[in-house]
Amino acid sequence: MASSKITAAKYRISKYTDKDGNTISEPRVIIATINDEVYTVPEDVNNTFYQEIQQWVAAGNSIEAAD
Numbered sequence: 925m926a927s928s929k930i931t932a933a934k935y936r937i938s939k940y941t942d943k944d945g946n947t948i949s950e951p952r953v954i955i956a957t958i959n960d961e962v963y964t965v966p967e968d969v970n971n972t973f974y975q976e977i978q979q980w981v982a983a984g985n986s987i988e989a990a991d
Contacts (some may be wrong), residue, residue, distance in 0.1 A: 928973070930980045932957040933986035936964075954987060 938950040954965045956977055965973045981987060 928958045928976050929960075930956060930958050930977060930985070932961075932988075933977055933985070935936070935990040937990045954991070 932954040934952050935952055937952050940948055942948055947968070948972050952967055953972070954967065954977060956963050956965050956973065957983055958973060965971060965977060968974055977987070
């Protein structure tokens, strides 16, 4: 796997209220700047960018918490 340059990563959780007033949360994703482009990366161990983000974290970086 070619190494990508990751410069930022932040979790995003989409929440909304349905017509019955229930709060719905969509799966968490990571918004990451990779090679100077912004990507939405799912938390999927088979996703190449997700694997690279995990290596980036293992190297001492951190993913920002969701707002």
